[in-house]
Amino acid sequence: DTAVSQTPKYLVTQMGNDKSIKCEQNLGHDTMYWYKQDSKKFLKIMFSYNNKELIINETVPNRFSPKSPDKAHLNLHINSLELGDSAVYFCASSQLAGGTDTQYFGPGTRLTVL
Amino acid sequence: RKEVEQDPGPFNVPEGATVAFNCTYSNSASQSFFWYRQDCRKEPKLLMSVYSSGNEDGRFTAQLNRASQYISLLIRDSKLSDSATYLCVVNRGNFNKFYFGSGTKLNVKP
Numbered sequence: 001d002t003a004v005s006q007t008p009k010y011l012v013t014q015m016g017n018d019k020s021i022k023c024e025q026n027l028g029h030d031t032m033y034w035y036k037q038d039s040k041k042f043l044k045i046m047f048s049y050n051n052k053e054l055i056i057n058e059t060v061p062n063r064f065s066p067k068s069p070d071k072a073h074l075n076l077h078i079n080s081l082e083l084g085d086s087a088v089y090f091c092a093s094s095q096l097a098g099g100t101d102t103q104y105f106g107p108g109t110r111l112t113v114l
Numbered sequence: 115r116k117e118v119e120q121d122p123g124p125f126n127v128p129e130g131a132t133v134a135f136n137c138t139y140s141n142s143a144s145q146s147f148f149w150y151r152q153d154c155r156k157e158p159k160l161l162m163s164v165y166s167s168g169n170e171d172g173r174f175t176a177q178l179n180r181a182s183q184y185i186s187l188l189i190r191d192s193k194l195s196d197s198a199t200y201l202c203v204v205n206r207g208n209f210n211k212f213y214f215g216s217g218t219k220l221n222v223k224p
Contacts (some may be wrong), residue, residue, distance in 0.1 A: 033212075041199065043158065043214040056211055090157055100146045100205075103212065105157035 003027050006091050006106040013081055014114055020077045021109045023091030031055075032074040033092040033103065034066060043090070049074055078111075086113045115140050120202050120215035128223055131192045135218045137202030138184045147178055148203040149187050152217065158201055161187075192222045 004025045013019055025032060033056075034046040048056035049068040063079040074091060091106040120137045127133050139147075147164035162169065164176040164185050175188040185202055202215040 035214075040216060041152075042216045043201065045211050048211070058211075100163075102148075102160045102163075103158075105159070107157050 004091060004093055004104050004106040006089075006109050008109060009107060010110050010112075012112045012114065015081055015083060017081050018077070018079045019081060019111070020075055021089055021091075021111075023074045023076070023106055025072055025091075025093040025104070025106075027093055027095075027104060028072075029093040029095050029104075030071055031094045031096060031101075032068065032071070033094075034074065034076050035090040035092060035105075037088045037090060037108070039087070047074075047076075081111075081113045083113050086111055116215075117141060117213040118202055118204055118215040120200075120218045122216060122218060124219040124221050126221045126223060127192055129192055129194060131222075132188065132190045133192055133220065134186055134188045135200055135202075135220075136184055136186050137215050137218075138182075139202075139204045139213070140183070141204075141206060142180075142183060143206050144183075144204040145207040146205040147176075147185050148205075149174075149176055149185075150201040150203055150214075152199045152201055154198075158214075161200070189220075192220075194222050194224065196220060197222045 031050045033048045037043045047066040052068045065077045068074045088108045092103040094101040094103045149161040150158040151161045152158040164178045168177045173190045177186045199217040199219045201217045
């Protein structure tokens with residue numbers, strides 16, 4: 001069974017479109033994250049939720065809106081896509097919101113904006 | 115200054131070699147330290163946590179030097195399957211962010 005799953009795996013779209021990426025974890029973890037990995041492979045946190053509550057909200061354009069309907073799901077909606085949004089987006093989860101816990105990553109969603 | 119800095123490499127080593135990576139972190143309040151491994155076009159996976167006293171897991175040894183604010187990873191008897199990018203990760207504690215280094219690429223050659 002996949003621990004952290006994301007859909008879609010690949011997303012190719014035009015500038016200006018709106019798209020969503022979904023993430024689900026079946027590990028029973030309390031905390032979920034969205035990361036962006038750019039072309040230089042630098043992995044940067046965007047958002048973190050603990051028990052459906054937003055606890056980390058990085059300096060991310062407000063075109064990006066996360067939603068956590070329950071603690072097993074964390075979705076990411078992106079409005080008015082721009083070329084610079086092209087990247088790999090990883091969802092992750094951990095048992096605790098604290099820093100001592102292992103994070104488990106999903107397989108990533110490779111977003112290409114044309 | 116970046117929160118976590120790593121030499122991007124690549125480190126090209128023959129099978130059987132011993133290789134070491136260092137990572138420096140800027141915030142002395144950092145409390146938790148990890149090494150993750152990322153294969154090409156895959157997600158990062160935890161390799162090992164790094165404890166104050168240093169720790170070993172098979173061929174892998176991690177060390178933490180709080181005074182100098184660096185973390186190291188030593189790989190002994192390198193295998194072809196060790197080829198990957200190794201990410202240094204630090205965290206300042208509860209409800210805080212994980213900061214990732216940009217990774218060090220290792221190529222192990224036959």
